Amino acid sequence: MFTTNDILETIKMIQEENLDIRTITMGISLLDCIDSDIDRSCDKIYEKMMRLAENHVKTGEIIEKRYGIPIINKRLSVTPIAILAAAAKGSPVKFALTLQKVADAVGVNYVGGYSALVHKGFSAGDRELIESIPEALSSTTKVCSSVNIGSTRAGINMDAAALMGRIIKQSAEATANDHCFGAAKIVVFCNAVEDNPFMAGAFHGTGEPDAVINVGVSGPGVVRAKLEKMPDASIDELAEAIKKTAFKITRMGQLVGTEAAKMLGVPFGIVDLSLAPTPAVGDSVAHILEAMGLDRCGTHGTTAALALLNDAVKKGGVMASSSVGGLSGAFIPVSEDAGMIDAVNAGALSIEKLEAMTAVCSVGLDMIVVPGDTSAETLAAIIADEAAIGMVNSKTTAVRVIPAIGMKEGEVLEFGGLFGSGPVMPLSKFSSAKFISRGGRIPAPLQSLKN
Amino acid sequence: MRAVITVIGKDTVGILAKISTICAENGVNIMDVSQTVMQDMFVMTMLAQLSDEIDCPELSEKLDAAVEGMGLKIHVMHEDIFNSMHNI
Incomplete structure (x- = not known):
């Protein structure tokens, strides 16, 4: 049988720390x-x-x-x-x-x-x-x-x-x-992936079987709770703790995925090892970074903290599942993460910092509200920047920005539910229109020549 | 199906008796029991074999009703979730 501590730990994760299958x-x-x-x-x-x-x-x-x-x-x-x-x-x-x-x-x-x-x-x-x-x-x-x-x-x-x-x-x-x-x-x-279970970017790739079950787990609250109990630990001790927690979270995803696949008579695909935040109190990736010792998410050191988090989640999760895939990493959507929203409102987190953070974590500029009068060319330039990070680093990057029509910097666009609310974030005032209007294709980088 | 029943709360007379009565009435065989007091909280964990007639949420509801007003929290969860999280 399990120890009482094991049992209580699991119950606490689910009841108090928002552990769930996303x-x-x-x-x-x-x-x-x-x-x-x-x-x-x-x-x-x-x-x-x-x-x-x-x-x-x-x-x-x-x-x-x-x-x-x-x-x-x-x-x-x-x-x-x-x-x-x-x-x-x-x-x-x-x-x-x-x-x-x-x-x-x-x-x-x-x-x-x-x-x-x-x-x-x-x-x-x-x-x-x-x-x-x-x-x-x-x-x-x-x-x-x-x-x-x-x-x-x-x-x-x-x-x-x-x-x-x-x-x-x-x-x-x-x-x-x-x-x-x-x-x-x-x-x-x-670099879109073919087996991503998360929205809005999920699609079923042509290399996939006829039908498949993919599972995305979540648990920023569990990781944060763990780190908050370690105020004096060194960075490598933090990494170790995150790994162990990610292992447990992922095991649950694996269990649920295989069980669902069996019941539906469909092959089991992958577990996506992602830390996906929700606007619920405590279920925030930004709060994990803050628990590591940053005053506010977005300040200097945020990229390093996020890189550590992202890597430890993957290392812990990869052994827990028979097959890992999808986007796998920490998500940093702004509107869906109470800590990110607070950081933006406090002036600690800018779109430039978010862009840097996307170089070391899963996906990219996610659920970011921008002024309604942002031009199509500026949006295209944001997309190009983010795609360049993905292309050069051989990773998936994505852009999901929402121009808040009729709204200006400082106002708040409310979505409600799991999508939360997004403060309108300022963008550069300078134009990228000429660059975007050239059209054509940025050639594949040297990294593409792997054979 | 094997389930883990957890009872957490204030220590009072007759908790085990109440829980095991409900289990017996519902054909639930208790295979292992351990109880301890952690930080002034009574914690009891049981490993139980459930018959096909009852599932975890149903048993949990019946147990909750039996100990109503005693300040206890009861969870009934499938054994596999603990197996997968805590055993390699």
Whole structure:
């Protein structure tokens, strides 16, 4: 049997420190739903997704009950829709409406995969899909979109970066009455991964099996609680403590993932070892960094602290799971993290510092609210900067910024729920328009020549 | 299914009796019990074999009802969660 301390530790993690399974995401391939007739294609999608995902939510709930561990989100991800749009004539928005219909029928929180992969160039269907994103996201509530515009192997498609700057702006404008939420459902990636269970960037890559279960764990509160008990420990002792905690958190993800896969009769894919914050008190990545000894997240030393955290989480988690994948690392979304919001309001955290932090942690500029009058070119330049960090460092980076239409620096855009609220952050006043208007492609860096 | 039952709270007479009565009534076989007092808190952990008729949340509800007003917190969780977290 286990020691009383082991048992109490687990209960405390779940009850008091917000340990949870952030998401169980079922990836579904839609390659066999391709059809030249868009309506027929949509019918096939509906039939296949309903067949595979019918019991997805119910299974999650059974596991929650059995193990007493909360599972916050049950989601679906699908083959990038641009691939289906390439074959079908007509507005790709029909695909988005079909995905929404499935999400409503199955009861999942989100469906990801209204996506295109254009890191080296646009092929049939890609432009049509990207141009339809603002309409697709404003006419649905549960569909998420992502576009991969760069990779270490291919370089950065600057035409796509420019296009996405405009699309983000249009998506925010199209949902201006709904907290500009359209822009919060788009992620622009460099080095996108095919098995990411987290939204808004989840899609089911073409190298994946027909259907798969991927799990994302969460537990910033657990790590923070651990570190707060070690006020005088050295940095390597902190790293060791984080590793051990990450191991335990990930083991739970592995258990839930394998169990869900077994119950649904679908192969188990990966555990995404991510520390994903929520606006709940104590469930903050910024507070972990502060527990390490920084007065405020964003001050000098933040990048080093985050690098240590990110690395220790991976080292601890990797042995705990049979297969690790997805984005795996610490997330630093601003609006979803109470500590980050406080740091921005205190003037400690700027977008420049956040950009530096993305070089050493999972993903990138996430859930950052920018002034509503930010130009499409400036958004494109932010995307290009972030993609450059990903390209050169052979890591995934992403941009999810929300232009708060009608709002200026210092105001606050409220999303509510898990998305929290975001203070409007100032950007550089100088233009990048000429650079962005050149178009073309940033060639792949020397790092791409690995063979 | 094997579950771990945890009872935490103020030490009073008859806790074990109440818990084990409910377990017996519901066909739950208690396999191991350990109890201790930590920082003035009574902590009891039990390893129990549940029959197919009852699941963790149901048992947890029944136990909660039985000790109502005694200032105790009860958790019933599947054994596997502790196995996976604390054993390699």
